[in-house]
Amino acid sequence: MTPMMTGLTGMAILIVLLVLRVPVAFAMFAVGFVGIWVLSGLPVAMSLMASESFTLASSAELVVVPLFILMGNVASATGMSRALYDAAYAIVGPIRGGLASATVIGCGGFAALSGSSVASALTMGKVSMAEMERFGYDTRLSTGVVAAGGTLGILIPPSTGFVIYAILTQQSIGRLFLAGVLPGLMLLGLFILTVTILCWIKPELGPRGPRSSLHQLFTALARAIPILAIIVLTIGGIYGGIFSPVEAAAVGAGLVVIAGALMGRLSLRVLWEAGRDSIITTATVMLILIAAHMINPFLALSHIPQAVGGFLAGLDIPAVGVLALILLCYLVLGCFLEGFAMLVLTLPIFFPVIIQLGIDPIWFGVLVVLTLEMGLISPPVGVNIFIVKSVARHVPLEKIFVGVAPFWVAMLVALLLLVAFPQIALLLPNTMIR
Template sequence: MSSMMVGGVGMAILLALLVLRVPVAFAMFAVGFCGIAVLNGIPSAMSLLASESFTLASSAELVVVPLFILMGNVASATGMSSRLYDAAYAIVGSIRGGLASATIIGCGGFAALSGSSVASALTMGKVSLAEMKRFNYDSRLSTGAVAAGGTLGILIPPSTGFVIYAILTQQSIGRLFLAGVLPGLMLLVLFVLLISVMCWLRPELGPSGPRTTMREKTKALAGAVPILSVILLTIGGIYGGIFSPVEAAAVGAGLMILTGALARKLTLGTLWSATKDSVVTTATVMLILIAAHLLNPFLALSHIPQAVGTFLGGLDIPALGVLGLILACYLVLGCFIEGFAMLVLTMPIFFPVITMLGFDPIWFGVLVVVTLEMGLISPPVGVNVFIVKSVAPNVPLGKIFIGVLPFWGAMLVALGLLVAFPQIALFLPNSMIQ
C-alpha cells in the first residue's frame, strides 16, 4: 500500500471516529501514532510522541490559554460578567429588540474576557434569556441572538482559536489578536443592525423593554467600570506594546481575581471552582494541540498536503477562486466537525496552499476563525445551539436553529467583506506592529 493510500485510509478512519463522537484528541492520537508506525516504524512513532508532547507542554506561548480562561471563569463565577449585560441593557434595552441587542453587546464584552464561544453563550444565556422571555420576545430571536452572540468569543481577542491557529502555523499571537478586533466589532454591529431591522419589520419579535432614567444608566455603567477597566488594560496593553500576550494574560487574570476579592464576590470556593474549570479546559486544548503535532508528521509522510496543494495550484482558476474553494470546504466541514478539530485537521493541508498563493497568513487566520464561528451555529453539530438548548430546555431545537439562520447570513456577509477588503483585518496589525 502506498503512503498516499495509507494517508487516505487514516483520514477516513479519523473522520469516522469524529462522527462517532470519539474525543478529538484521542482520535487524532490514535490515527497519528498508528499512521507513523505503519509508514516509519513504531520507534519513530514513540520518539515523536515523546518529543512533541514535551515541546508543546513547555511552550511559553501557551501560557496565555489557562490565564485568559481563568480570567473569564473568575468573571463568570463572581457574577461580574452580568454587569456587562446590565450596562448594555440600560442603554439600548428600551428600543425594539433592545434586549437582544444588549445580549449581543454583552457577549462581545465577555468575549474580550474569556476567549471562549461556549462560555460566552452559556454565561449570557443565563443572564438574558429569562429577561427576554419576561418581555415576550420571540423565542427564535432570543435564543438565536444568544447562540450567535456567543460566537464572538473566538473572534474578539483574546481568542483561543487564534492561539491554536498561531501555534499550528507559527504566526504571531499578538498580530492575530490585533487582526481580530475590527472584524469582531464589525460582526457585532452587523448582528445589532440585523436585530433592529428584523424588529422594525416585525415588531412582535422583540418588543421594547423598560425605559431607564439617566441615573439608572449611569449606575449600570458604573457597575461595569471595573470589568471594562480590566479588559481595556489587558487588551489595550497588547495593542500599545506594553505587554506581550503572555504578560497581558497574567495581568488580566491577576486583576480579575483582585477585583473580585475587593468587591467581596470572590470566595475561596468560587476561586477553586474557576481554577478547576480552567485546568480542565486547558488540558483539553493541550491534548488537542499535542495530538495535532503527532498527526501532522503522519500527513507529511503520506504526502497528502503536497498532493492537495499541487491539485489546487494546478486548477485553471484565479487565486481568489482557490481561496473560495477552501472557505467553502470549511463551511461544509463546519456542519459536521467541531471547530478546533477542523482547524487542526485542515491547517497542514490548506496552509501550504495559502502561502504558495501569496495570501497573508494573518488575514487567512481571521477568515478561518469566522468560518469556525459559522460552524458553531450550523446544523447538525452547532455546539452553541446545544449550549443554548441546555439553558432554554423548553425551546425546541428546531426553533433555535431557525433563529440562528439570519445571524448565519450576517456572518456570510462579514466573510465576504473580509475577502473583498483584507485591510479590515490587516489595518491594526500592520500599523501597530512592524
C-alpha cells in the same frame, strides 16, 4: 499500500471516529500514532509522541490559554459578566429588540474576557434568556441571538482559536489578536443590525423594554467600569506594545481576581472552582494540540498535503478563487466537525497552499476563524445551538435553528466583506507599535 492510500484510510477512520463521538483529541492521537507506526515504524512513532508532547507542553506562548480562561471564569463567577449585560441593557434596552441587542453587546464584552464561544453562549444564555422571556420575546429571536452572539468568543481577542492557529502555523499570537478586533466589532454591529431589521419587519419578535432612569443608567455603567477598564488595558496593552500576549493574559487574570476580591465577590471557594474549571478546559485544549502534533507528521508522510496543494496551485484560477474554494471547504466541514478538529485536520493541507499563493497568513487566520464561528451555529453539529438548548430546554431544537439563520447570513456578509477588504483585519496588526 502506498503512503497516499494509508493517509486517506487514516483520514476516513478519523472521520468515522469523530462521527461516533469519540473525543477529538483521542481520535486524532490514535490515528496519528498508528499512521506513523505503519509508515515509519514503532520507534519513530514513540519518539515523536515523547518529543512533540514535551515541546508543546513547554511552549511559553501557551500560557495565555489557562490565564485568559481563568480571567473569563472569575469574571463570570463574580458577576462581572452580568455587569456588562446590565450596562448594555440600560443603554439599548428601551428600543425595540433592545434586550437582544444588549445580549449581543454582552456576548462581545464577555468574549473579550474568556476567549471561548461556548463559555460566552452558556454565560450570556443564563443571564439574558430569562429576561427576554419575561418581556415576551419570541423564543426564535432570544435563542438565536444567544447562540450567534456566543460565537464572538472565538473572534474577538483573546481567542483560543487564534492561539491554536498561531501554534499550528508559527504565526504571531499578538498580531492575530489585533487582527480580530475590527472584524469582531464589525460582526457585533452586523448582529445588532440583524436584530433591528428583524424587529422592524416583525415587531412582535422583540418588544420594547422599560426605560432606565438616569440614576439607573449611571449605576449600571459604574458597575461595568472595572471590567471594561481591564478589557481596554489588556487588549490596548498588546496594541501599544506595552505587553506581550502572555504578559497581557497575566495582567488581565490578576486584575480580575483583585477586582473580584475588592468587590467582596471572590471567596476562596469561588476562586477554587474557577481555577478547577480553567484547568479542565486547558487540559482539553492541550490534548487537542498534542494530538495535532501527531496527526501532522502522519499527513506529511502520506504526502496528502503536497497532493492537495499541487492540485489547488495547478488550477487555472486566480489566488482569490483558490481562497474561495478553501473557505467553501471550511463552511461544508463546519456542518459536521468541531472547530478545533477542523483547524488541526486542514491547516497542514491548506496552509502551505496559502503561503505558496502569497496570501497573508494573518488575514487567512481571521477568515478561517470566522468560518469556524459559522460552523458553531450550522446544522447538524452546531455546538452553540446545543449549548443554548441546555439553557432553554423548553424551546424545540428546530426553533433554535430557525432563529440563528439570519445571524448565519450576517456572518456570511462579514466573511465576504473581509475577503473584499483585507485591511479590515490587517489595519491594526500592520500599525501596531513594535
